[in-house]
Amino acid sequence: MVIVFRRKYIILSTFICFVVASVAIGTSLSASNKSVVTSKAVNNNWGLSFSENGKAPTGNASREFLKQYDAYYVGNPEEKKIYLTFDAGFENGYTPTILDVLKKNDVKAAFFLVGNYIKTSPDLVKRMEAEGHIVGNHTFSHPDMSKISDMESFKKEISKLEEMYKETTGKDMLKFYRPPQGKYNEENLKHAHELGYKTIFWSLAYVDWLTDKQPSKEHAFEKLARIHPGAIVLLHSTSKTNSEILDELVNKWKSEGYTFAPLTELGDN
Numbered sequence: 001m002v003i004v005f006r007r008k009y010i011i012l013s014t015f016i017c018f019v020v021a022s023v024a025i026g027t028s029l030s031a032s033n034k035s036v037v038t039s040k041a042v043n044n045n046w047g048l049s050f051s052e053n054g055k056a057p058t059g060n061a062s063r064e065f066l067k068q069y070d071a072y073y074v075g076n077p078e079e080k081k082i083y084l085t086f087d088a089g090f091e092n093g094y095t096p097t098i099l100d101v102l103k104k105n106d107v108k109a110a111f112f113l114v115g116n117y118i119k120t121s122p123d124l125v126k127r128m129e130a131e132g133h134i135v136g137n138h139t140f141s142h143p144d145m146s147k148i149s150d151m152e153s154f155k156k157e158i159s160k161l162e163e164m165y166k167e168t169t170g171k172d173m174l175k176f177y178r179p180p181q182g183k184y185n186e187e188n189l190k191h192a193h194e195l196g197y198k199t200i201f202w203s204l205a206y207v208d209w210l211t212d213k214q215p216s217k218e219h220a221f222e223k224l225a226r227i228h229p230g231a232i233v234l235l236h237s238t239s240k241t242n243s244e245i246l247d248e249l250v251n252k253w254k255s256e257g258y259t260f261a262p263l264t265e266l267g268d269n
Contacts, residue, residue, distance in 0.1 A: 044146035046073070046182030046201050056228045057203055069189035071199035072266045075230035081261040082227065082253060084109040085200065086237040087178065089142055091121040092211060094243035099124075101246045103131060107260045110134035110200075111237065112178040114142045115161055122168045129169050134263055136176035136200065137161050146183040154191040176200055176263050200263060202234035209236045217245050227253060 048057040056077045066072060075081055086109060102109055111128050113135060118125050128135050140160035148154050165173040177197040192199045206223035208215060220241050235242050
């Protein structure tokens with residue numbers, strides 16, 4: 001009887017240990033998975049890793065992670081569509097040429113502007129709107145948004161630009177937001193989403209913003225050869241090189257079977 005009892009005790013003890021161990025392992029794995037997701041959220045600088053030309057790069061936050069906040073860095077990687085965007089903190093004399101090229105080729109783009117641009121170049125902003133381009137929110141003063149975590153401060157940067165755009169064009173700004181310099185935190189993504197914005201990063205860009213050190217045409221085409229299906233392309237309208245190559249670049253991409261799509265299509269697939 002004692003032997004039977006001891007055997008039952010040993011079996012019961014073993015079973016309890018197994019259950020406790022299983023729970024511990026499950027908790028550990030859950031915490032580990034949570035850590036992976038969080039680590040993608042707290043990286044304050046947007047970054048990309050390219051494997052090969054013609055393929056979408058890997059972002060330091062996944063498509064799945066970003067999409068929960070209606071944020072994007074690439075469209076459908078199976079569709080040969082390009083989402084062409086420009087950032088501008090000031091007018092450097094090249095935007096009229098860029099707009100001429102876009103109009104000539106029937107391409108709609110998005111221009112992410114700051115308060116200074118709208119204040120100093122209202123006629124160009126009106127032209128962007130009139131010609132069917134999206135004017136996106138690049139914040140009012142172009143701060144490091146990764147240092148902002150409260151809704152009040154975040155909303156101030158966003159709403160001040162909205163108000164300036166409305167005063168300038170008489171239209172409401174479409175709700176597309178790009179973090180200045182790609183600096184962000186997860187709270188930014190949440191706040192933008194709560195304000196009805198899509199956050200737009202990018203999957204293709206190159207060093208084109210140094211006005212006193214502009215890339216050669218050859219260098220620009222070499223870097224932009226990394227075009228891929230679903231690409232969200234970031235160019236700067238302050239770039240002399242971009243204004244000179246844009247017509248050839250657009251037609252080159254068209255000859256490769258690409259079409260140009262508006263940011264409004266993001267999230268549809």
